[in-house]
Amino acid sequence: MRCVVHPISAIGAIVPNFALNPGLSWQWHWRNQVYEPLGAKTISVLGWILGDPTIYTTSMEVARQIVNARGQLEKSYETTAIMAQWGPNLFSTNGDDWRRHRRILGAAFNADVYKFVWKETASLFDEMVEAEQWKKQPVVALNPVNKLTTKFALNIISRCAFGNVFSWQYESAQPEAMDFGKALEIVAQSCLFRVIIPNWMYRLPIPLLRRMDAAYKTLGSFMASVLASRKSEMSGNTTEDNQSRHDLFSFMTSASDDEGHAAMSDDEVISNTFLMLFAGHDTTAHTLDAAIGLLALYQDIQQEIYEEIKTVALEDASLPYDAYPKLHKTEACFLESLRLFPAAFLMVRTTTEDTVITTDDPHIHGGRLPLSKGTMLAVDLIGMHYNAEYFPEPEEFKPSRWYDARENDLSMFSFGSRTCIGRRFALTEAVCFLSHLLLSWRVEPIMRDGETAAQWRKRLMVADVSMTLGVKSLPIRLVARV
């Protein structure tokens, strides 16, 4: 594909998708117009004015080679800078450094944490229902549902990453004050701009920039103070007991402590915490939106899932953690929503030396693609997930595709050793949220007069692509089940 400005460049990413500019969202808008007509799963994309050639692939085979290659293909500074604003972390590092981060964080993602995620999600759900007074109303309009899921996922990651609980009705006494909840929200929304805007600009009297800067500083000093207090707990200087905590931060700091000379530095601990805050909420919230939208459209599937949830709910309508392994259909529904709307839609690597990859397009260079050092490769998860060879009738919402899926089939979380470390965290939170929601309410689309379900889907179930991918502003109605 040839274009004026490469999609993975500052200008390409900012300018929206139109005939002359693919933009960051071409993979969504042109998902049926590029690979199939070219007769290839792996293509090159070249910007005439700006941007070096990049190889894009929708092939599972090539994707596995790319993400599992050791040494010849790595993450580059340019493509990880947004996630590494506080220093090196699991997402941004390669080789031995990455292995050290993965070992330490791997210890933090454990069964106790998943149980904690379930407990916190269930408890926040109850708090939300109470605060929003849903029980008093036969019908609740969520317009849009996105606000609710984003608030929910931010709150959960804050609880489960730091053990920092802010209540559902949390509002600062002074609306202009910069506290943790506000700072987290602003930082999450402004990550991309933070790497583009030079530091000196934050000294200008521009309220928006000043507020962004204050949010970064608040979050930075909050993370530093939590680290200091956890270290103090570990050295036995306080009455608090680090062992009784089940948040990721505590497991990460004690795993790092156990590593001795291979431990993470304070900057690395803080950078990994920021990474989890960021990677751990937007992706899950976006997918919950998509799942709720799709279930609203596919009432028969929603009913099937409701029946499954009902069989595991206790008499008081609570759903214990033990029920989770029995909620296959609910989990499959979330996975299928992720297939249709892959929140992390692009995985990028760069060659560190001249290399050759094997493609499954034998008619192009005999299926062998020579690449020179410095070539960027991008795994296009949208193109892969809408390829009928892998997923027949790709536009259809069919959770049953995932009923017998193995861990390594979950393409939406990447493959192999660099697969998403937070996938079980996300799945636990999502299944807990959806099962609580669907047990008590039926979800329906709020349509315009005379609009059909198909028109509603076409109008609203459209991917909004920036750092992550999700559907925009979905109007949803909750109808109480009697």
Ligand code: HEM
């Ligand atoms: C629906 C939710 C999620 C999706 C779709 C998702 C997707 C992904 C994907 C595709 C990757 C691979 C990126 C690459 O190699 O370029 C990844 C990596 C990662 N994810 Fe997730 N993720 C989700 C939730 C989470 C959560 C909840 C956390 C943490 C609490 C998390 C933390 C990470 C981290 C730290 C990495 C880097 C792993 C490494 O390089 O070893 N993710 N995620």
